[in-house]
Amino acid sequence: MYLSAFVICLLPLAAVAVNVIQSNDDGWAEKNLRVFYDSLVDAGFESFISAPADNESGKSSLDAPPTEVDDGCQFQSCPPGSPPTGNNASMPRFNVDSLRHRSKRSSQLTVEQYVNSYPVTAMKFGIQTLSEDFYGGLPDIAVAGPNVGSNLGIVTQFSGTVGAAVEAVKEGIPAIAFSGSSGEQTAWNAPLENYMSVYADLSTTVTQALVNSGTPYLPSNVFLNVNYPEVNEDCAAPSDYKFVLSRVNIAIPFLTPADVETCGNDGRLPNETDVVGTDGCYASISVGDAGDKTTAGKEAQSVVLEKLGSILSCLPS
Ligand SMILES: *[C@@H]1O[C@H](CO)[C@@H](O)[C@H](O)[C@H]1NC(C)=O
Ligand SMILES: *[C@@H]1O[C@H](CO)[C@@H](O)[C@H](O)[C@H]1NC(C)=O
Ligand SMILES: *[C@@H]1O[C@H](CO)[C@@H](O)[C@H](O)[C@H]1NC(C)=O
Numbered sequence: 534m535y536l537s538a539f540v541i542c543l544l545p546l547a548a549v550a551v552n553v554i555q556s557n558d559d560g561w562a563e564k565n566l567r568v569f570y571d572s573l574v575d576a577g578f579e580s581f582i583s584a585p586a587d588n589e590s591g592k593s594s595l596d597a598p599p600t601e602v603d604d605g606c607q608f609q610s611c612p613p614g615s616p617p618t619g620n621n622a623s624m625p626r627f628n629v630d631s632l633r634h635r636s637k638r639s640s641q642l643t644v645e646q647y648v649n650s651y652p653v654t655a656m657k658f659g660i661q662t663l664s665e666d667f668y669g670g671l672p673d674i675a676v677a678g679p680n681v682g683s684n685l686g687i688v689t690q691f692s693g694t695v696g697a698a699v700e701a702v703k704e705g706i707p708a709i710a711f712s713g714s715s716g717e718q719t720a721w722n723a724p725l726e727n728y729m730s731v732y733a734d735l736s737t738t739v740t741q742a743l744v745n746s747g748t749p750y751l752p753s754n755v756f757l758n759v760n761y762p763e764v765n766e767d768c769a770a771p772s773d774y775k776f777v778l779s780r781v782n783i784a785i786p787f788l789t790p791a792d793v794e795t796c797g798n799d800g801r802l803p804n805e806t807d808v809v810g811t812d813g814c815y816a817s818i819s820v821g822d823a824g825d826k827t828t829a830g831k832e833a834q835s836v837v838l839e840k841l842g843s844i845l846s847c848l849p850s
Contacts, residue, residue, distance in 0.1 A: 551744050553580040554659045554672040554701070557680060558589045558652040558693025561645060562610035564719040565679045565729055569711075570644070572733040573676075576741060581667050583659025585693075586611065586649040588718060590681075592693040594700065596657065599650040606647055608720035618648045618658060652677070652693035653700040660704050674750055675701030676740060678711035679732040681718050683760050685806045685817075689781055689826050698756045702823040707750040709743070710821075711736045713761035714809070728764035734771040735761060735816060738844060746840035752833045758819040760809050768814035775846035778838055779805040779817040780828045793834035796847035802834070803848055811848055818845070 553573055557566045561584035573580045586606040599617035611619060620643040646663055648655035656675065664672050680694040689695045694710050701708035715728035739759055743750050751757070758781055762768060778795060780802045791800035805817035820837045822829040838845065 550577060550579045551674060552664075552668045552672045553578050553740070554656070554664060554675045554706070555580055555582045556584045556652060556656045556659060556675070556677050556697040558585065558592060558677075558697065559681050559718050560585050560588050560607045561647040561655075562606060562608050562721045563588075563681065564721050564723060564725075565681060565713075565716070565732060567645070567721045568725065568729040569676070569679060569733040569736055572730075572737045573740065576737050578740070579668070581644040581646065581659070581663065583646045583648060583655050583663050585652055585655050586615075586647040589652050589693050591691050592651045592653075592696065593691050594653050594696040595651040596653040596700075597650050599648050599654060599658070602647075602649045606649075610721065611647060615649075617650075618646065620646045652697040656697040656700045657704065660701060660706060672706055674740065674744065675706045675708040676711065676736065677701075677708065679736055679761070680710070680712035681716055682712065683714045683809065684710065684712040684758065685760055685809060686782060686804060689758055689821070695756075695758060695821070695826060698758075699821075699823045699826060702754060702756045707743075707756075709736075709739060709757040709759060711739075711759045711761075713764070715761075715764045727769065731764045731769070731771055731774075732761055735774055738771065739776070739818065739841070742841050742844045745843075750840075752829075752836050754823045755829045755833045755837075756821045756823050757837070758805065758817075758821045760805055760817045762809045762814060762816065774814045774816050776816050776818050776841070776844050777803065777808045777848055778834065778841075778845055779803050779808045779819045781805060781819045781821055782827045791831060792828075793831050793838050795838055795845075797850070808848065813849065815848060
């Protein structure tokens with residue numbers, strides 16, 4: 534009796550696809566975003582992209598109504614004079630036909646949508662408007678990036694990728710910001726590079742681990758800030774990487790309240806800059822406070838430590 538109730542509870546998690554919304558600040562046609570989309574879909578997620586028409590790096594939490602794309606989207610990915618929001622007019626429809634929840638508008642949709650404004654605006658438009666068309670409701674989880682370039686410590690305050698993740702949290706959608714130090718902004722149709730696949734694969738691993746931990750995916754008002762070190766010959770494959778729980782900002786001695794205890798740390802997590810800078814291939818996962826984009830408190834850290842326990846490691850002592 535108890536056993537069968539337990540089994541029934543587990544079934545929906547395994548059988549029902551999880552609905553993802555993706556954004557970034559490097560632009561809708563930047564390749565990291567597209568490679569991550571492919572990786573998520575390969576892993577069984579449903580996803581769509583709602584991202585800025587152009588490079589909006591460093592735009593933090595700015596938000597403004599989208600405007601006509603006077604000069605066209607980045608990398609000539611949409612023509613000059615394109616409407617404020619749109620998609621790829623020449624994309625065949627089958628891109629959405631795989632989505633199970635379709636509305637009457639879906640014949641005009643492709644899974645890659647641009648919004649000619651800031652990252653926050655693109656995330657908001659995706660959650661408030663596009664998600665209804667794709668999923669018939671809100672997305673289950675929001676992911677931003679992988680950003681081209683790290684978003685560590687104080688830099689998270691200015692990051693549009695972090696801004697987009699925080700916006701999702703403010704709209705009640707659990708969110709993760711991903712950033713990696715390798716590469717530069719690359720057009721969607723340029724050749725695939727190894728770092729793109731490695732970052733996409735690692736990001737899918739984190740997303741999957743969080744989803745497998747069950748709902749709610751994250752405590753309220755919290756986002757995750759994930760950073761990857763450089764992909765090089767020593768850190769060349771996803772399996773080379775280890776994830777370590779970290780802090781966004783520097784802890785002030787005697788003033789900053791204790792962090793969660795783990796890895797024999799006496800109640801102080803390493804900062805994310807230190808994690809990514811440690812020799813080896815260490816990726817940082819910080820629990821961010823969506824209010825001020827600094828480190829969330831010990832209680833939220835404990836929840837994440839438990840949820841992501843299966844993928845977390847310690848720094849070498
Ligand atoms: C994207 O925008 C940022 C911030 O304005 C700028 O530093 C960077 O050079 C831009 N990237 C490209 C490829 O133009
Ligand atoms: C638009 O769709 C066409 C046809 O599938 C494709 O070749 C092109 O790369 C797409 N462009 C963008 C920016 O996604
Ligand atoms: C990270 O922590 C180390 C001490 O472990 C400190 O030296 C460094 O300044 C901190 N950096 C940042 C950006 O928080």
